[in-house]
Amino acid sequence: MSSLGRSVDRVDGRIKVTGTATYAADTKIPGVAYGYLVTSTIGRGQITAIDTAAALASPGVLAVYTPFNPLKLFAYVQEQNDERFPPLQDKEVRFLGQAIGFVVAETWEQARDAAGLVTATYVPQPPVTEFPGRTVRKFEEFEEVVADGVQAQGDITFTASYTTPFQHHCAMEPHATVATWNGDHLTVHTVSQGALLVQRRLSETLGVDPAKIHVLSPHVGGGFGGKWGNWAQVPLACAASRP
Known part of the structure; x- marks a missing residue:
């Protein structure tokens, strides 16, 4: 039987809208330190220098990591729908907002304020800001996008360009990770729509x-695909907390 029109319970809906759902950043661990990302201000290029002196001199700061002083991370092996390169392992900027630094401090506010004192110098390169042209074939009720140079088949073709407005989704939960080690066993509380992908990365x-890696993500406060897999804060938090 078709389920169309059938009422379906959203099992976590009530606790989310009433503010009782527990997210990754709500995890409480005694003595936890806090990390804050420093992100690129250009869309493409090379980092030539990063000045961390003011950040390191700030109250409560425990460490500042950059490509010039990185946490050791091995290359990603398998392709999946998240970042292709582990953060801070080279000086290349591939997109605006890429993680280029990680400040660790005793409080979140101290980490945030110190991150604002980190300055980077770049050799910028022209970013790629447009997709290549595409030929669009329209067949009655659906459209098919085909690669450049492919000749449309059929008696009638229709070619057009479409643009869509920017959309901003305001998720209930930020991208956050809490990592703790017990010997060589790692427990990670993180926001992810793919816990097994995080474990593999x-x-x-x-x-x-x-x-030896236990990934916990009991609730995702709005994903929209942007919380699929593993993002920069996850390996950085795990590596920075490693004994």
Whole structure:
């Protein structure tokens, strides 16, 4: 039977809209330190220098990591729908907002304020800001996008360009990770729509048996695809907290 029109319970809906759902950043661990990302201000280029002196002199700062002073991470092996390169392992800027630094401090506010004192110098390169042209074939009720140079088949073709407005989704939960080690066993509380993808990425980049990595993501406060897999804060938090 068709389920169309059938009422379906959203099992986590009530606790989310009433503010009782527990997210990754709500995890409480005694003595936890806080990390804050420094991100690129250009869309493409090379980092030539990063000045961390003021950040390191700030109250409560424990460490500042950059491509010139990186946390050790191994290359990602498998392709998946998230970042292709572990953060801070080279000086190349591939997109605006890329993680180029990581400040660790005793409080979140101290980490945030110190991150604002980190300055980077770049050799910028022209970013790629447009997709190549595409030929669009329209067949009655659907459209098909085909590669450049492919001749449309059929008696009638229709070619047009479409643009869509920018959309800003305001998720209930930020991208956050809390990592703690017990010997060589890692427990990660993180926001992810793919906990097994996070486990696999961390196994690759940390060089740890996946059986020793426990990824917890009980609720995702709005993903929209942007919380799929593993993003820069995850391996950085895990590597920075490693004994």
